Amino acid sequence: MPLDTSTTYPLTRLRLDGRRWNELRLLQAQISTNPASSGSSYLAMGNTSIMCTVHGPAEGRRGEAGGGAGNAAGAVVEVDVNIAGFASVDRKRRGGGSDKQSSRIATTLKAAFQSHLHTYLYPHSTISIHVSVLSADGSLLAAAINACTLALVDAGIPMPGLLCGCTAGMSGSASTARDPKNDELDPLLDLSLPEEQELPSLTVGTTTAIPVGEDAMDDDEDETMKVSLLNMDAKVHYTYLETMLAVGIDGCTQIREILEGVIKGSNKIVVPRSDIL
Amino acid sequence: MKSLRRDFSSNPQAANVSSKVFVRSTKSGKVQKIVRELYLRQDIPCSSKLCSICPATAPADANGNIAPFVLSDRPAGTASFPRGHYLVPDTNALLNGMDLFEQTGAFYDVIILQTVLEELKNQSLPLYNRLVALIKTDEKRFYLFFNEFRLETHVRRNPEESINDRNDRAVRTVARWYDEHLRAATRHTKREKMVPSIVVITDDKENIRKAKEENVTALSLQNYVAGLEDSDRLLDMINESREAKETKGARGELFYPEYYSMSKMMTGVRAGTLHQGIFNVSPYNYLEGSVNVPAFGKPLLILGRDNSNRAIAGDVVVIEVLPKDQWKSPSTKIVDEEAVTKNDNPDAEDNEEVVTERERKALQEEVKKAHGKNSEGRPQPTAKVVGIIKRNWRQYVGHVDSGSTGTQVNSGRRQQNVFVLPMDKRVPKIRVRTRQGAELVGQRILVTIDAWDRDSRYPTGHFVRSLGELETKGAETEALLLEYDVQYKPFPKAVLDCLPSEGHGWKVPASKDDIGWKGRRDLRDLLICSIDPPGCQDIDDALHARPLPNGNFEVGVHIADVSHFVKPNNPMDLEASVRGTTVYLVDKRIDMLPMLLGTDLCSLKPHVERYAFSVIWEVTPNAEIVSADFTKSVIFSREAFSYEQAQKRIDDPSQKDELTQSMRTLLHLSKVLRQKRMDAGALNLASPEVRIETDNDEVGDPLTDVKTKAMLATNSLVEEFMLLANITVASKIYSAFPQTAMLRRHATPPPQNFEELTNQLAKKRNLELDVSSSKALADSLDHCVDEANPFFNTLVRILATRCMTSAEYFCAGAHAESEFRHYGLASPIYTHFTSPIRRYADLLVHRQLASAIGYEGEDGRAVIEGVSTRNKLEDICRNINYRHRNAQFAGRASIEYYVGQALKARSEKMSVGGVDSGIEEQGYVMRVFENGVVVFVPRFGIEGVVRLEDFLLPGESVGGSVEERKTLAVRRETDFDSEEYTLRVWEKGQADPNRSVTVELFQKVQVNVSSVKEEGGRGAGKRKVRILIMGSEK
Known part of the structure; x- marks a missing residue:
């Protein structure tokens, strides 16, 4: 039986993969990995690795839900998530349709990007995102968000800023109120699979708000953050929520810097942000 | 297309990412390959107070705190390590010597490696938990070093290298790194000369050799301990099994069959050809075990040591049913290990047989009996143990068999094998190697079992510690507590910190605006009183009754509001949930909650305001319940009565005040309630209980302290209303939490139990016992009377109680609603609500009820806590069921011990010329065996085995020592009739009916009870209660 975080973390302040509480896993990403698509990316957060391709904006096919010629207001985002049978420890045979986990991720991603992208620029069209999970080792939703963002940037679809996702958890079950005098639990950033299975966690996705008015002229790096996605399946006493959120948002900021580095480092010409506005 | 290969070159951090790949197999037999990332770093501190480098880089937790450094700058040393040392044990050292590491005299400044901790967890979860507890305590200075994550000490497994070799290498690498690191950290400072040695402790010879090559100090546990003071005592605490195996090598024949492989067992169990269950041993015959398996209604018998194949009572075993020709009937004989294997030599293994000739003979006789005239004793299916799923070994309390210490008692440091006889009769004697054989004789000691190999007849174990002289009060009490796993250590500071800071000065807030009053009803004007046993300090409950204008009554039960003081999941709550219950011994109470709460702040003492949780009913004069209401409240108890006082006050016609009147109302209502309950089929069960009053001083006969419990009407007054409160609360919390309500059930016993x-009964008394329902049973028990023998009815009730299953706590989702029934109380639903000071279940029920009625508590947390998860509750249920049972056993054992001591004290006072004449009492025969009977003596609440030699034949006198009587046994002849349950005993060759004694089941016999100490021989120094049968009355 491997060690568990809730026992050893208080003793050593180290997590089971050797990280401190506020450290991300190694994040590596590439864009334009698949020239056959409009945009594509590959992203690995630790041992979680994801490939994402974007097709479109393309003319919506008739008869598709919400798509087709009907939607004059803007493009419809379609998300398809496929978790490979070899992605987790036990190889799973997946018959045809998607399972519960992947359809939940797909729904969340669709909702997040539908409202995030400037879809009004593309009426009567469809943007379809395909996410392939090659290897799952925790923080799946967060990694998928980041991969999608990169692929969408690669496809040149306008958005107000990068949408970045990250998970945050607590180093114990956190089922009762926090005792400020004797605070034993630390928040943890970017959970791996064993941590996710053991501890409560949430996924938060942030983006930079669109600078308006005076702020628009500011070239201030200290941007205001906007939470555009928040997802939690675990039970946590509400007194811990603020800590977890703060750590998660901080993680998102770190991830944004890395993703920006990836975009700037690629040979693809990216339109500087200030020019969009 | 770009390559998707992970590109480490571009990322400077990536160089420090390694990965760990391992393979594990799951329970279902699947093999999984696990890949984990490892982030190597250089900021993991060495945690030595000597170090000047690490404090600068030691990282902080989320609150900016840096963990204090653990390892002392002046560690203790030994003669060979004058500058002191830090110890680095490997896994085997911990496996073999965990008891040593827990010592207070030695083993300080220990570095526990991650590698070792992980390996230990894989090998033994209990040891892992003990080690984690050690790391958490400050005084032992154990530091958990995550060596696998430190760049310098991370070790990659080489090809062809076994995992053990790799782990050993990791340990050596750490030792070397520590040494270099500490030298570097102290270079050119004053502390340069203070660098302690790093000592690897390992039992692996190869490891020691390699360490020498690499210039790392390594010692075996033995060698290290030998250099300490007090080494004799410490050396005894090393686990024996490994060492023995090495020295013994391939020598010796194998006495026991090999166990099946795990996969073979699992396949068999799944296919239904093998069965899994818990191994139980008969208290009367140590060679007879039984296993209850789900496939059959009745337990399967396991006879003889061959078949029980090294299983010890409590182990989870896999068994195989034996062919039909080996089926036998359960034994009709009392077989005592001490008696049968008296002359075994603990050192001799060569001529050892698993089944000694005498044992074999004892078994054969039984088979003969079983196959002879069995109309009722039909042979029953027997089985043999083929494997062990889980050992349930714990630490056992026992004493050294003085006969086994050998002749050279004074041989000093020489190691010798001795036998330790556990207090628990169901556990075989344990072979222990010790250097202090002579000192240990006559002491209560604690030992653990290390192993039981195929080539050893008895399990081998090692000495843990001595509790003190046999028969001293302290040692025996501690032995009892250890044996029944009662947590008796004083409450740790973390728990005491949870108490209100005001201490005894805490008061109910005067102002009703205070937050403590939130959601509470003011019931201070009600005339509330409590009725408890005399001298009761932890008053859980109080009552009141008053007439209502409509002719009905308002009745209230007020329970101490413990949940106000014990908040969920704080250290005090966790401690209480582990303890589960308060344990009452004759002269000691081991509290579940600290004294301050139990006997003061929560206790509903008279004349002070207290927080309470109240259940208030409106009842008609016929005790029909009109409505029930639950509320948190503040009460002011007017008086605390003892049962006698209350009874006197009620009976005294001159008392006409309101309080007395309300008590009379309560008494009246309770009688109606009781009648209703009886009509519904509640059982009036009996248990052999005596009470001991210890306040009497040395004067007079010590036995006068032993009293049988008297039942007054006021006892049942309190009892009825508590039952009513429990039932009412049970339905309330069940309706609020259908999945997680904490309830108590008493399963309907299967008819075959009876x-x-x-x-x-049919044979001996021509009485019929109808067990079809609890009502039928209650009625037929009422008919079991014997005009000449008033105790007969109680005896039958005691026996009937033993046929039933015990009541248990459970959480509502675990059973179907039809299974909730409490058989004994004939109530469809039941829980425990009324004693939160002494039972954890009640405390949980309080929280659930508070949540069910929407009480928010001072900070709104109560609501959330009521809805605990079911898994957690089920764990708690398991624990409190276990604790509850053990608390009962411990209480009974304590009384038994006290009775024995009282008898002893009496015999010392009364004996004439050194011969104790004993005390004459009446006893009743409970069971008849072929070579003895079990007699119950109600006066002392004890039951005991009466062997053949303890039957006084006509014309014999009481006198004679134990040894003299023992010689009689071989001259006795018996005639045992298993169908008529009679046993006739006579002297060899004198079968004259006038010179023989005949006893039969349920018979009243005149017995002589005394306390004797066995002298000489094996059981020396052991005191037991001896019962002699003097003659019988019809």
Whole structure:
């Protein structure tokens, strides 16, 4: 039986993969990995690795839900998530349709990007995102968000800023109120699979708000953050929520810097942000 | 297309990412390959107070705190390590010597490696938990070093290298790194000369050799301990099994069959050809075990040591049913290990047989009996143990068998094998190697079992510690507590910190605006009183009753509001949930909650305001319940009565005040309630209980302290209303939490449990026991009376109680609603609500009820806590069921011990010329065996085995020492009739009916009870209660 975080973390302040509480896993990403698509990316957060391709904006096919010629207001985002049978420890045979986990991720991603992208620029069209999970080792939703963002940037679809996702958890079950005098639990950033299975966690996705008015002229790096996605399946006493959120948002900021580095480092010409506005 | 290969070159951090790949197999037999990332770093501190480098880089937790450094700058040393040392044990050292590491005299400044901790967890979860507890305590200075994550000490497994070799290498690498690191950290400072040695402790010879090559100091546990003071005592605490195996090598024949492989067992169990269950041993015959398996209604018998194949009572075993020609009937004989294997030599293994000739003979006789005239004793299916799923070994309390210490008692440091006889009769004697054989004789000691190999007849174990002289009060009490796993250590500071800071000065807030009053009803004007046993300090409950204008009554039960003081999941709550219950011994109470709460702040003492949780009913004069209401409240108890005082006050016609009137109302209502309950089929069960009053001083006969419990009407007054409160609360919390309500059930016993008793009653008394329902049973128990023998009815009730299953806590989702029934109380639903000071279940029920009625508590947390998860509750249920049972056993054992001591004290006072004449009492025969009977003596609440030699034949006198009587046994002849349950005993060759004694089941016999100490021989120094049968009355 491997060690568990809730026992050893208080003793050593180290997590089971050797990280401190506020450290991300190694994040590596590439864009334009698949020239056959409009945009594509590959992203690995630790041992979680994801490939994402974007097709479109393309003319919506008739008869598709919400798509087709009907939607004059803007493009419809379609998300398809496929978790490979070899992605987790036990190889799973997946018959045809998607399972519960992947359809939940797909729904969340669709909702997040539908409202995030400037879809009004593309009426009567469809943007379809395909996410392939090659290897799952925790923080799946967060990694998928980041991969999608990169692929969408690669496809040149306008958005107000990068949408970045990250998970945050607590180093114990956190089922009762926090005792400020004797605070034993630390928040943890970017959970791996064993941590996710053991501890409560949430996924938060942030983006930079669109600078308006005076702020628009500011070239201030200290941007205001906007939470555009928040997802939690675990039970946590509400007194811990603020800590977890703060750590998660901080993680998102770190991830944004890395993703920006990836975009700037690629040979693809990216339109500087200030020019969009 | 770009390559998707992970590109480490571009990322400077990536160089420090390694990965760990391992393979594990799951329970279902699947093999999984696990890949984990490892982030190597250089900021993991060495945690030595000597170090000047690490404090600068030591990282902080989320609150900016840096963990204090653990390892002392002046560690203790030994003669060979004058500058002191830090110890680095490997896994085997911990496996073999965990008891040593827990010592207070030695083993400080220990570095526990991650590698070792992980390996230990894989090998033994209990040891892992003990080690984690050690790391958490400050005074032992154990530091958990995550070596696998430190760049310098991370070790990659080489190809062809076994995992053990790799782990050993990791340990050596750490030792070397520590040494270099500390030298570097102290270079050119004053502390340069203070660098302690790093000592690897390992039992692996190869490891020691390699360490020498690499210039790392390594010692075996033995060698290290030998250099310490007090090494004799410490050396005894090393686990024996490994060492023994090495020295013994391939020598010796194998006495026991090999166990099946795990996969073979699992396949068999799944296919239904093998069965899994818990191994139980008969208290009367150590060679007879039984296993209850789900496939059959009745337990399967396991006879003899061959078949029980090294299983010890409590182990989870896999068994195989034996062919039909080996089926036998359960034994009709009392077989005591001490008696049968008296002359075994703990050192001799060569001529050892698993089944000694005498044992074999004892078994054969039984088979003969079983196959002879069995009309009722039909052979029953027997089985043999083929494997062990889980050992349930714990630490056992026992004493050294003085006969086994050998002749050279004074041989000093020489190691010798001795036998330790556990207090628990169901556990075989344990072979222990010790250097202090002579000192240990006559002491209560604690030992653990290390192993039981195929080539050893008895399990081998090692000495843990001595509790003190046999028969001293302290040692025996501690032995009892250890044996029944009662947590008796004083409450740790973390728990005491949870108490209100005001201490005894805490008061109910005067102002009703205070937050403590939130959601509470003011019931201070009600005339509330409590009725408890005399001298009761932890008053859980109080009552009141008053007439209502409509002719009905308002009745209230007020329970101490413990949940106000014990908040969920704080250290005090966790401690209480582990303890589960308060344990009452004769002269000691081991509290579940600290004294301050139990006997003061929560206790509903008279004349002070207290927080309470109240259940208030409106009842008609016929005790029909009109409505029930639950509320948190503040009460002011007017008086605390003892049962006698209350009874006197009620009976005294001159008392006409309101309080007395309300008590009379309560008494009246309770009688109606009781009648209703009886009509519904509640059982009036009996248990052999005596009470001991210890306040008497040395004067007079010590036995006067032993009193049988008297039942007053006021006892049942309190009892009825508590039952009513429990039932009312049970339905309330069940309706609020259908999945997680904490309830208590008493399963309907299967009719076959009563088979034997029914048979016995029919045969001996021509009485019928109808067990079809609790009502039928209650009625037929009422008919079991014997005009000449008023105790007969109680005796039958005691026996009937033993046929039933015990009541248990459970959480509502675990059973179907039809299974909730409490059989004994004939109530469809039941829980425990009324004693939160002494039972954890009640405390949980309080929280659930508070949540069910929407009480928010001072900070709104109560609501959330009521809805605990079911898994957690089920764990708690398991624990409190276990604790509850053990608390009962411990209480009974304590009384038994006290009775024995009282008898001893009496015999010392009364004996004439050194011969104790004993005390004459009446006893009743409970069971008849072929070579003895079990007699119950109600006066002392004890039951005991009466062997053949303890039957006084006509014309014999009481006198004679134990040894003299023992010689009689071989001259006795018996005639045992298993169908009529009679046993006739006579002297060899004198079968004259006038010179023989005949006893039969249920018979009243005149007995002589005394306390004797065995002298000489094996059981020396052991005191037990001896019962002699003097003659019988019809």
